Amino acid sequence: MLEAIQIDGADTSLEEEALQELDDDLQGELIRPTDEGYEQARKVWNGMIDRYPALIVRCADTDDVVRAVRFARQHNLLTAVRGGGHNVAGHGTQDGALVIDLSPMREVSVDADYRTVQAQGGATLGDVDAASQERGLAVPLGVVSKTGIAGLTLVGGLGWLRNRYGLTVDSLLEAEMVTADGQVVIANKDSNADLLWGLQGGGGNFGVVTKFTYQAYPVGPDVFFMMVFYSAENDREVLRAFRDFVAQAPDRVTLLADLGMFPEGSEFPEELQGTAFTALAGLYAGLAGDGERAMAPLRGIAEPLMDISGPMEYVEVQRLFDADYPDGSRYYWKSTNLMELTDAGIDRLLEHTRKQPSQRSTVDLWPLGGAVKRVPKDATAFFGREAAYVLNPEANWADPADDQVNIQWVRDLIESMEEFSDGGRYLNFQGFQEEGDAMMEAAFGASYARLAELKRKYDPDNFFRLNQNIKPAS
Numbered sequence: 001m002l003e004a005i006q007i008d009g010a011d012t013s014l015e016e017e018a019l020q021e022l023d024d025d026l027q028g029e030l031i032r033p034t035d036e037g038y039e040q041a042r043k044v045w046n047g048m049i050d051r052y053p054a055l056i057v058r059c060a061d062t063d064d065v066v067r068a069v070r071f072a073r074q075h076n077l078l079t080a081v082r083g084g085g086h087n088v089a090g091h092g093t094q095d096g097a098l099v100i101d102l103s104p105m106r107e108v109s110v111d112a113d114y115r116t117v118q119a120q121g122g123a124t125l126g127d128v129d130a131a132s133q134e135r136g137l138a139v140p141l142g143v144v145s146k147t148g149i150a151g152l153t154l155v156g157g158l159g160w161l162r163n164r165y166g167l168t169v170d171s172l173l174e175a176e177m178v179t180a181d182g183q184v185v186i187a188n189k190d191s192n193a194d195l196l197w198g199l200q201g202g203g204g205n206f207g208v209v210t211k212f213t214y215q216a217y218p219v220g221p222d223v224f225f226m227m228v229f230y231s232a233e234n235d236r237e238v239l240r241a242f243r244d245f246v247a248q249a250p251d252r253v254t255l256l257a258d259l260g261m262f263p264e265g266s267e268f269p270e271e272l273q274g275t276a277f278t279a280l281a282g283l284y285a286g287l288a289g290d291g292e293r294a295m296a297p298l299r300g301i302a303e304p305l306m307d308i309s310g311p312m313e314y315v316e317v318q319r320l321f322d323a324d325y326p327d328g329s330r331y332y333w334k335s336t337n338l339m340e341l342t343d344a345g346i347d348r349l350l351e352h353t354r355k356q357p358s359q360r361s362t363v364d365l366w367p368l369g370g371a372v373k374r375v376p377k378d379a380t381a382f383f384g385r386e387a388a389y390v391l392n393p394e395a396n397w398a399d400p401a402d403d404q405v406n407i408q409w410v411r412d413l414i415e416s417m418e419e420f421s422d423g424g425r426y427l428n429f430q431g432f433q434e435e436g437d438a439m440m441e442a443a444f445g446a447s448y449a450r451l452a453e454l455k456r457k458y459d460p461d462n463f464f465r466l467n468q469n470i471k472p473a474s
């Protein structure tokens, strides 16, 4: 017998015979708490999330996902779905739950003629980038290669190609998905178009996506990447110049401002360690020489502390920040959508940013422009295109004794900036979603009702509930 938790929170026991039958049917692996691989398999990226699921089904293919969903439904089990395991809130696991783990499903295939890329639901950004770049293509994804495409795609996808080619959801052409009753459906613009719309920002609410098909674009192999670090003494002028540049930047330029500190004991030059900075980073989607010219004004705002800009392989850019986010460290991130970046907003932001308790924490400003803005607001379920910036404080620290002070820093910063926001959030950077349904409704605004209807159609019992959850319309 194995103890587990049902979807309504009640305890249940699973018979050995039923478990054995599931195990025999799977191409992949069934991992139980007594198995040798359990300790490793239960871990997710965020060390704040320390959960003990009852069962982990490591799926080898779509049929395994169907088997796992049907088993969970038959036994009414609380069920989590895990792609790359990098959800900040830890939605990919739960105590006592059955985890449908797609991490073995990482195949990627590229059709260079049609410029499309198909990837299995457990692929990482790095998997997709590597295969796409072999054919001179790239899919607009995020900026850290170890993260999963699934959680990123289903909620939005902010990366270095967004102003040129849009969010990840804007490139999603088709999905193969296992529904809450264990059926396989295809969603594209001709078939189940309502579902495709929902998967373009509505999260893991509707089913388990086993394959994503994306539009890809010619990028690289070399691109111009800018990363210039200014002293905090120049904070105000740097952020004002950044804002003014963003307002007229060509679509080929996608930027990020990153406020932080050079951590002591890091690989940065010793004389800089412990110093606060504002870094401006950006990718030019075009010829490297054009990129260098286009971004030159941002590299001469003041005397930089360090400038590592230059032509770089696209895949290298995509891996540049990987080391900043080690597995198992402690993380609490939040976001709010800024409708504009005023001088008063900059001053407020700096006041709170510079109180950061951990030297490894950063505050990111992601401008949204170009292709992101050209997609009509209701064309996808992603609901934040009208924002000028996504503001994203990231508390990153190591010692559990520092949990509270770091979490509070993020909460205070967000609260202090709410007057510059319309209440929208990027739901992949949303703490532990402790604000619940009210925050979800605010984040989806006018699209919430349509999403709740879609949820009722595909998952009326809210079987897929461990996610950025949308309750089925009643």
Ligand SMILES: Cc1cc2nc3c(=O)[nH]c(=O)nc-3n(C[C@H](O)[C@H](O)[C@H](O)COP(=O)(O)OP(=O)(O)OC[C@H]3O[C@@H](n4cnc5c(N)ncnc54)[C@H](O)[C@@H]3O)c2cc1C
Residues within 6 Å of the ligand: 044, 045, 080, 081, 082, 083, 084, 085, 086, 087, 088, 090, 091, 092, 093, 102, 121, 122, 141, 142, 143, 144, 147, 148, 149, 150, 151, 152, 153, 154, 156, 157, 158, 159, 203, 204, 205, 207, 208, 209, 210, 325, 428, 429, 466, 467, 468
């Ligand atoms: C280091 C780091 C860098 C990041 N950088 C960016 C960035 O540049 N841009 C950006 O937009 N976001 C970024 N994010 C946020 C990231 O997009 C989310 O954390 C996302 O949830 C990660 O997806 P995952 O598949 O790894 O997560 P998981 O923890 O595996 O899954 C998260 C949730 O997604 C859903 N899900 C996962 N797989 C499936 C599936 N196959 N079918 C249906 N639902 C599924 C489930 O609801 C699950 O609970 C970053 C996160 C980290 C940790």
